[in-house]
Amino acid sequence: MRSFMYNLKQGSRQLWRNKGTSLTAILLITSMLVLVGVCFIITTNLNLFTEVVKQDYNEVEVFLLDDVTYDDVVLLMQKVEKQDGVVSVSYRSKKVALDILKERWGNNGYLLDTLGDNPLPQSLVVTVESLDYSAGVAEYCGKLPHTDDVQYYQQTVEVLNTVTNSVQKVALIMMAFFVLISIFLISNTVKLTVMARSEEIQIMKYIGATNWFIRGPFMMEGVLIGIIAAILATLFIGVGYYEFQLVYGKMIMSVVQSALVPNSIMILNSGIIFLAIGVSIGAWGSLVSMKRFLKV
Amino acid sequence: MIDFNHVTKDYDENNALDDVSVHIDDGEFIFIVGPSGAGKSTFIKLILREVSPTKGSIVVNGKTVNELSNREIPEYRRGLGIVFQDCRLLPKKTIYENIAFAMEALHKTPKQIKRQVPLVLSIVGISDKADRYPEELSGGEQQRAAIARALVNVPSILIADEPTGNLDPETANGIMKLLEEINNRVTTVVMVTHAKDIVDKMNKRVIVIDDGRIVSDKKGKYDHVEVMQNA
Numbered sequence: 001m002r003s004f005m006y007n008l009k010q011g012s013r014q015l016w017r018n019k020g021t022s023l024t025a026i027l028l029i030t031s032m033l034v035l036v037g038v039c040f041i042i043t044t045n046l047n048l049f050t051e052v053v054k055q056d057y058n059e060v061e062v063f064l065l066d067d068v069t070y071d072d073v074v075l076l077m078q079k080v081e082k083q084d085g086v087v088s089v090s091y092r093s094k095k096v097a098l099d100i101l102k103e104r105w106g107n108n109g110y111l112l113d114t115l116g117d118n119p120l121p122q123s124l125v126v127t128v129e130s131l132d133y134s135a136g137v138a139e140y141c142g143k144l145p146h147t148d149d150v151q152y153y154q155q156t157v158e159v160l161n162t163v164t165n166s167v168q169k170v171a172l173i174m175m176a177f178f179v180l181i182s183i184f185l186i187s188n189t190v191k192l193t194v195m196a197r198s199e200e201i202q203i204m205k206y207i208g209a210t211n212w213f214i215r216g217p218f219m220m221e222g223v224l225i226g227i228i229a230a231i232l233a234t235l236f237i238g239v240g241y242y243e244f245q246l247v248y249g250k251m252i253m254s255v256v257q258s259a260l261v262p263n264s265i266m267i268l269n270s271g272i273i274f275l276a277i278g279v280s281i282g283a284w285g286s287l288v289s290m291k292r293f294l295k296v
Numbered sequence: 297m298i299d300f301n302h303v304t305k306d307y308d309e310n311n312a313l314d315d316v317s318v319h320i321d322d323g324e325f326i327f328i329v330g331p332s333g334a335g336k337s338t339f340i341k342l343i344l345r346e347v348s349p350t351k352g353s354i355v356v357n358g359k360t361v362n363e364l365s366n367r368e369i370p371e372y373r374r375g376l377g378i379v380f381q382d383c384r385l386l387p388k389k390t391i392y393e394n395i396a397f398a399m400e401a402l403h404k405t406p407k408q409i410k411r412q413v414p415l416v417l418s419i420v421g422i423s424d425k426a427d428r429y430p431e432e433l434s435g436g437e438q439q440r441a442a443i444a445r446a447l448v449n450v451p452s453i454l455i456a457d458e459p460t461g462n463l464d465p466e467t468a469n470g471i472m473k474l475l476e477e478i479n480n481r482v483t484t485v486v487m488v489t490h491a492k493d494i495v496d497k498m499n500k501r502v503i504v505i506d507d508g509r510i511v512s513d514k515k516g517k518y519d520h521v522e523v524m525q526n527a
Contacts, residue, residue, distance in 0.1 A: 003403070200386055200397075206344065207449065208373035209401035 003216065011220025014193040021192055025185045026229045032178040033233035033277065034240075037270045039171035041241060044261050044269075046164040053157055060126040060134050060152040061092075062141040068122070072146050080126055083140055085133025090125050094118045121148060131157065179281055186222045186285025194218060194293050201293050211294050218286045226282030230274035238267040297322050298343060298453065298486070303352035305338050312338040314508040315352070320486065322452070325479045327495050328488045329518055330505040336488045339505065340457055343486070344376065345369055357452060374402060377446030377483075381458035383438045385430040385445075391417070392426040395445045402449060416444040420474060436467035443474060447483075454478060456487040460494060468494060492518040 015022050062080070064073070077089045092100075097120040102109035126141065128134050134152040142150045194201070204214050242263050249260055298320040305313040313335045320326055328336050341347045342354055345361050354361040357375050364372055385394050392413055399409045417423045420440040422433075430438055439459055446454055456475065460468035472494055479485045489495060495502055495518040504512040 006400075199384060203384055203386070203398075204401045206373065206378050207398050207401050208370045208376075210370045213401060213403070 003213070007216040007220040010217030011224055014217060014221045015224050017196075018189065018192050021189045022225060025189045025225055026232070028185055029182045029226070029229035029278070029281070030232040030236070032182060033229060033274050034236050036171065036175055036178060036277070037233060037237040037274070039167060039174065040270055040273065041237070041261075041266060043164055043167050043171060044266070046160060046167065048259075048261055050157055050160040050164065053153055053160065058128050058131055058134070058153075060128060060138050060141065060150060062124040062126060062138075062144075062150050063121040063148040064123055065146050065148050066121065068146040073124075076144055076146065077124060079144065080124065080137070080141060083137055085129045086137060087127045087129055089127075092123045092125050094120050094122050097121070097123065175277075179277070182226075182281045183285040183288060186225055186282055187289035189225065190218050190222050190286040191289040193221060194289055198293055205294070214294065215287070215290055218290055219283050222282035222284075222286030222289075223279050224282070226278030226280075226285075227275065228278075230271070230278035233274045234267060234271040237270050238263065241266055297355070297357060298484070299355040300342075301353045301355070303342065303349045303354060305335075305342060305347065306350045311508050313342070313349075313505075316505075316508070316510055317352075318503060318510060318513065320484065322484055323479070323482045325476065325485045325498070325500040326487065327498070327500055327502045327518075328486065328505060329490070329492075329495060329502060330511075334505045335508045336505055337457070338508075340455055340486075340488060343453075343455060344378065345372060374449055375452055377449070377451035377454040379439070379442050379446045379454065379456040379459045381461040383430070383442040385438060385441055387430055390427050390429055391422065391433070391441045391444075394430070394441060395448050398445045398448050404449075412448055416448045419447065419478075420444040434467070435463050436470055439463065439467075439471055440474065443471075443478070447478065451483070453484040453486065456485065458489055459487065460489065460491055465493070472498060 062076075064076075073091060077091065080086060080089050095118065098112065098115075098118050101120065102112050105112065124141075126137055128137055131153065138150045138152045141147055201214055245260055245263060253259055298318075300316050300318045303313055303316045304311070316335075316339075328339060330336050338347070342349055343356060343361070345364060348362050353363075356372075359372055361372065385391070386397065389397060395413045395416060396409050399412060404412075414423065414426070417426055420443050422437050422440050422444070425433055425437055425441070430441065433441065439462075443454075443456075443459070454475070459475070460471055463471065468491065475485055475487065476498070499516060501515050502512070502518060503510055504518075
């Protein structure tokens, strides 16, 4: 405990002594953490959308050609109902399709009034037991006569999954790149202090101080930089996400029919992630900067 | 006790020490002399384990120095005190803080520090300078402070690398008297020097190193002629 306080005191004093470089490092690391945070927000929200879509949309929509007759429709419905996994089949007219779309567009629904002829196709809405049946049912329906196109949410889920995966990949690559740069930044900042105190370090080595004792204050300096950057980044992300929700939250809600991940959860999680990243790059950065100076 | 057994140290191609064997007993006062580049500093560096020998073994205080792992080096160095020619006091700390720092670095308690620092300051005779900064002290006083720092953790061996190199003869004499006093308190003193007059006056064991070899090892004077012949 005594040595922790000693390190904390020394570390913060060193940080204060080269304020300029420390501040630059802190701000650069903060902005990189914010970028990571944005990726994190996008990924978690996409994951949430995917889950919502999976739960709510166990439907396959079979679009019908305009020349289909009433009898054709009845026949089709009977055939489809016999398929494995099909719970129910219902008919959706062109007018109903338009009403649904209007509702989905919410306040902007009036734009659809100017359409004139209703361009939307009539369709059969097939409810399946679970998403797993949707691909099979869709394939079957697609081969039936009078059908035009089949849409089912398996595809949407797959698209969402692909997007989430690529965002995650980009985020990971960015993270790796960012971690390297941050380590470099921190090690450079700490190196200034290390060089200023190289004589002290040498004397400590001759006296028989252990390497960990010598490293302590410098590690603390790097870790402090990391922690401050993490706190700043959490604030930025928190405020930014809050504002984003205020402005776009409802719109996103109406388009994808899923709420955004709540702010409190987002702040807590990104804060924890930022702190973990900040502390480890801080410690690592200072270790890198000291390596050469401990060889006596 | 310091024991060199057939120690050879090569730096790349250069031969810094060549098959050196020497035995230094507890409580001895030894001068290491010789021309620049003869291997004196390598000798010191080997004792401090700043470098390891290429061949041979070194035993100090019962420990085989060349077999120490990096982890064991700090513990080993605590048994040695070192004084440099340029003192190496930290300019932003007072004399008291400079010496206390050497104890803090070894996790000594504030209580131990408060007891030990004034004691060593009085041994080296600069108790009244405790709250001064190094630049406010004369060269001799600074060197005394450096010796106090070397002594504060009670080493059994004191290594002094040209401690009088920057001092005028009178001040140098004072430092030598102090080192002799410390030696009388059963601390082994190994001193590297160029100063012939000091060596001659002290009449202690003198090891002459030249071109990586020990060319003379006997009590008495700096055998200048012999050194020159071998050079």
